[in-house]
Amino acid sequence: MIELDTLRKSYGDEVVVDDVSLTLETGTITAVVGTSGSGKSTLLKLVNRLVEPESGTVRVDGTDTRALPLTELRRSIGYVIQDNGLFPHWSVARNVGAVPRLLGWPQDEIDARVSELLELMRLDPERIGPRYPHELSGGQAQRVGVARALAARPRMMLMDEPFGALDPVIRQEARAELAAIQRRLGATVLLVTHDMGEALSLGDQIAVMEAGRLLQVGTPAEIVLSPAAPQVRALIGEDERGFRHLALLPLAPLVRPNRAHVPTGGAELGEPLAAGASCADALSRMIWTGARMLPVAGQAGEPPGVVAIEDVLAAGRAGGPQTGRSGRPDGVGSGCDGRRNRGTGR
Structure with a gap:
């Protein structure tokens, strides 16, 4: 569904993504793992063109993303970041319904979708929907962020360290919920994390990055049993x-x-x-x-x-x-x- 073909991006003299090619099959989770500064977050942003590559191509269902209107591309991709990125002056319900509202959905459909997603995230729509982000716990806010990303039924989701700010217990629950939701909805997910345990527990495919380059791509078993480089072995x-x-x-x-x-x-x-x-x-x-x-x-x-x-x-x-x-x-x-x-x- 998503093809990254020889992508390159640099800032000044520093190359942050260096000749990266990767294929994500429909309905799978690909976890990109690496240490800080390895280029994994920049790689994620190249997919929805928050960052433009110097060379190389991103294709979605065979179509070069540069041929798609930028707004259309971004609205078709769910995006979740570590600090949830909720609008602080909007209620939870309005945050979750933001993209459907931009797409012109009728209000009754928006309301139904918001309730459906909050229930999916084990959040009571009547109790949580009217609240504002500052009235939520960290775990609740992160779940609202995931609900917002799912609101317009995207076939693709980009997740940048989505659970990094959560405490260990809530993080484990959030991982389990993401896996269950992904199986139910069949979305194609590109997940960035520095946590190899998280990558192994969630990923159908794992891509290990170091200094802007891919060191190894494989199933969790292949990564654990046959690490291709010392850096991969160290992350495991x-x-x-x-x-x-x-x-x-x-x-x-x-x-x-x-x-x-x-x-x-x-x-x-x-x-x-x-x-x-x-x-x-x-x-x-x-x-x-x-x-x-x-x-x-x-x-x-x-x-x-x-x-x-x-x-x-x-x-x-x-x-x-x-x-x-x-x-x-x-x-x-x-x-x-x-x-x-x-x-x-x-």
């Missing part, structure tokens, strides 16, 4: 690679269906893990509780089962340095990593 964290890999592996394929292993009611082993839990979730609880086996809730009406620590550790080892017949690390592109490589970069 050498001591965290194993746990980051386990966080990408769904627990479901490891669950043993034999209920004979499950104590009556599961009380002795604690509350069951969710059916959609990751291997990292299981290992974390095992470390914390000392249990070597945990109950896991059944999926879609299936009976519960159990997972054993040796199976979790074996799954992690299966994606280690050794390679399978495909020449890629074992687990990459298989059912084990729980993701598909829907995006590409070059």
Whole structure:
């Protein structure tokens, strides 16, 4: 859906985006990750022409964005920034309805859309809609910013460090909400972050930048298992690679269906893990509780089962340095990593 073709941008003698090419497939999340000054935010702004490239092309559905009216382009793309960018003298409802109003929507459609989005963001329209930005918590304000970006039903969303100002608990909730909303709406998302954990948890595709250039583009599993440069390895964290890999592996394929292993009611082993839990979730609880086996809730009406620590550790080892017949690390592109490589970069 979005193609970045040999983009270059400099300020004076400093090149901030250097020959970057990247393809974003429709309905996927691409996370651009890098340290401060790596050029990731400038790359984002080149897409909606807040910054113009010196050379190279941005295409949306095959059309050069320079051929599109600038106002039309920007209104078709949702844009979310770290400090939410809400108009302080407008109510929440007016902020969320700003773009539909510019597009000439009837007021009753605007009101319905505002209520729909606030409810989607778990914000009460009657209670939150009349408030002003200064009357909101940081988490509420950021959710309003996302609601505003979604108001005109954009097929594309650009997000620049959208959760960076939130506290850890709210940030985790906001990430989960974004993933759920993106799956529901099918939007194509370009997300900029300095947090590799955030990129790995949200991205279908990850692009790592350093000094204006792309160092590596790949699925989360490819980035974790086969970092292409020391800078990529540093962003992952050498001591965290194993746990980051386990966080990408769904627990479901490891669950043993034999209920004979499950104590009556599961009380002795604690509350069951969710059916959609990751291997990292299981290992974390095992470390914390000392249990070597945990109950896991059944999926879609299936009976519960159990997972054993040796199976979790074996799954992690299966994606280690050794390679399978495909020449890629074992687990990459298989059912084990729980993701598909829907995006590409070059």
